Amino acid sequence: MKTGLWLRFRRAAYRRDSWVAALSAFGLGALLSFALAPLHILLSLPFALGGIGVLALWARSGMQAAVIGWLAGLGYFSFGLSWIVEPFQIDADRYAWMAPFALVFLAAGVALFWGLAFGLAARWQRGGARLVLLMALWSLAEFGRAYLLTGFPWAGFAQFWIDTPAAQLLPWIGAQGLALLTLLVTLPLALLRYRPLLAVLPLLLVALAGYALPPPPVPEMTDKLVRLVQPNAPQAEKWLPERRWDFVRRAIELSETSSTSDSPKPDLIVWPETSVPQLLNNADETLSAISTRIGGAPLLLGIQRREEGRYFNSAILLDAAGQVVQIYDKAHLVPFGEYVPFGDLMAQFGIHGFAAQQGAGYSAGPGAALLDLGIGVAQPLICYEAVFARDVNATTTRPDMLIQITNDAWFGTRSGPYQHLVQARMRAAEQGLPMLRAANTGITAMIDPYGRMREHIVLGKSGAVDGYLPKPLEPTLFRRTGDWPVFILCIFLALGVAVFGRKSHGRS
Template sequence: MPGFDAAFSPDKARSWRVSLISLALGVCAALGQAPWSLWWISLPAFLGAFLLYKRTFDAGQAAWRGWLFGVGYFGLALFWIVEPFLVDIARHGWMAPFALIFLSGGLALLWAATWAVSRRIGGVGVLVIIWVAVEMLRSVLFTGFPWATIGHIWIGTPVMQMAAFGGAPLLSLIALGIVGALFLPRRTVAIGIAATIFTTTWTIGLVILISQQPTKMEKTVRLVQPNAAQHLKWKSEMIPVFFQRQLSMTSLKGDPDAIIWPETSIAYRLDRAEPALSLMAEAAAGTPLVFGANAFVDGAYRNTLVVMDETGSLSERYDKHHLVPFGEYVPFGDLLGQLGIAGLAARDGGGFAPGPGPQLVEIPGLGKALPLICYELIFPRNLRNVPRADYILQITNDAWFGEISGPYQHLAQAMLRAVEQGLPLIRAANTGVSAVIDPVGRVIANTPLNREGYLDADLPNPNPVTFYSEWGDWPMRIVLLISLCGVLVTRIRAHD
């Protein structure tokens, strides 16, 4: 039976083993992401991936192995994506496995293309450069999704401080550069260069952390965490329960300069929120209160952050401008809405409308804040092209993200944004993790996940303007372009 023999030939068996190894290495590489943060497992996994890449015969084989590695990586790092679909299982539960399959498989296509192109035009050096460039592309392609980028494995380590110079792309370059350097021709030189990259960046980060101890602005913020589970949040009998929790924690003794409630912390449309607003002003007792709500503006719903001043008046408002695709809106939503398809957090088929863009808001007692609502925090570009703030303020509802990895990965990215900008970050989350983060990314105070409670914490002073906050990704783009040209010229000369 020739067909049977061919199907189970040694070559086919070897191919399947390599495919499974590619997938497993991707899973191991994802362990560098929060909440595991095992960068010391992630780096060897990338080393294994580079070895597989080196042993490919053509671009097609490289693409297959790169895709499998990506599927394993994104499958573990982003498995929390099924959680939002399980909030209303009857309505959305059937979508959960498809969401994970299509998201991990789709993102892995970018890595497949990376491996294929690199294999066709160069070696490991080209792979490092193009891989970092593709990770940068991932932050903007189809509105962008820079979640679980390679450089995030350094969050929480001293190496994270390098983000003040080059953001997440520099962190990705450091990770892949350490591994790629091991493939230089001379073994001792290769190990020496890899060790130098690691020890230098780690030491610089350690010096920054030691030399920059948090300094207080002598201002205190109270973060209120009602712990409203998503499947209960909008139930009519639970709305007053969660609202009363926030009122009670707001009126507790203490002398905060401002009180922050999380995203959509009131269940009433802003223009119809009385008498709730009066109760909030009474509970705040003259302390400025920031809260999240839905507003109806120009015929469309907005996801909104509102500032209530000392007098109880609504003094400032910020409308979320970077919305979640298929969450807060659905492309061609008006048409799909007629078919009963709507975003998970949307009020109608079209969902929410975006606000005009990034802006500062003045919070009496705390100064100028750069507001971000939930998902907006994962995009560094949302913190640029505005005047420098005194601090970053994020309100969020991470109840959508489950309990295992999503909320912790979101918090990790908040730590990274603080380092990139050199600004303290205040984070009020409905179910947690609410936190105050200093300008070098240290969580100086936080409330646990899935706990009702409040937190009074001192707000740290900002650091001087960072290189990354001034220049963004442009220096890294130039570095990658020059490096790619240099590698290609070297290979051409070697062939000549």
């Protein structure tokens, strides 16, 4: 009788502990998101990741650990990706009801990568071995999130560190390497109760090394002056027939140069994504008039175009005479934003990508390309493409600069534009290249090859800013190797711990 009562008590306590662990995992994941832009509360990292590590050690089975990992991811992505509801508010009468479903399904789906990593790591019962294995598998899960199913590396752990000395590691190990390092120095905190010195030592060593580093020097500058234009067109008004040309006129006024002006004439002017509300096929007169008004300076801008029945989201370069001399078509499209699977069929049911209402939506361009802008060779990136380190690393010839045109009005005014900017800055630092960034509603910026912002225009303001183009640095290690060294390291680390763990179980 006593034995039966004791077993029932143990089972009840187990169920109660499971609920506490589940709620804690979700809450710690949400706390971890506070380290993302725009908050950047780095103090949340040791508490959140150390606490998640404790729960990973507590898990009694692979399934229980998988649920903990999934719930931690659900909390993290639900808060960190909350900007995803903003596009559904543009046409709220039609789409607002979809917003909570989009957020929940996106967060829950992406969190599956974490759940898989935690579940596999729980096969090894020894605390230290399990944590090390979790570091490797969690990092591999982040690789999977960045590469599989077109990839979605948004809210990666490296984004925490953009304004700290740790960002100086980006040219060497890239964002995935910095994410692995984040886990290496924080997950051992889960052992604080048992091995205090071992738990805090990695964090202390990295903190001391990081803050002992001198700040990067001021980059050398060219004599090429670039004008970045931010017309600040709200997405709900951008395509209205009665308003859309107002924003073009505003961009022209911000771009105009005069021989009587005290400011020197820019060598290049950059407008954001889809600046001209007209297909390139019909825009010859418009582009000629724009070029005349801005004084004949070369102009790079975003526009849509049609070719053989397909639509492209493009960047074009106009010469001094207003002629299109180069075209780049966006290659990495936003799923369900710029296209939907089986788009022509879905269009029959009124289902389109948010940013494209033509049947199947946009078509993808051939891939990474280079444009000769007259001030140097640039790799163009349109909006979402700056999120992907692998895309920026894809050109065979290294450019002199990166250039991103984007319409961040889709991301709202809270976290989305700030997180998008952070990722653009990371791409510049990884490559050791300056970046020219023109955003419709912000944040427009001249970014130096260390990922630091120089001249910029704040979110939600119209304006133009002039800045001299920094010179590129020497090719970085990440430029030469990409993510391969970190990926291989994670594979070997996982295999090594797996073999060690299996031998340990065999001896026990």
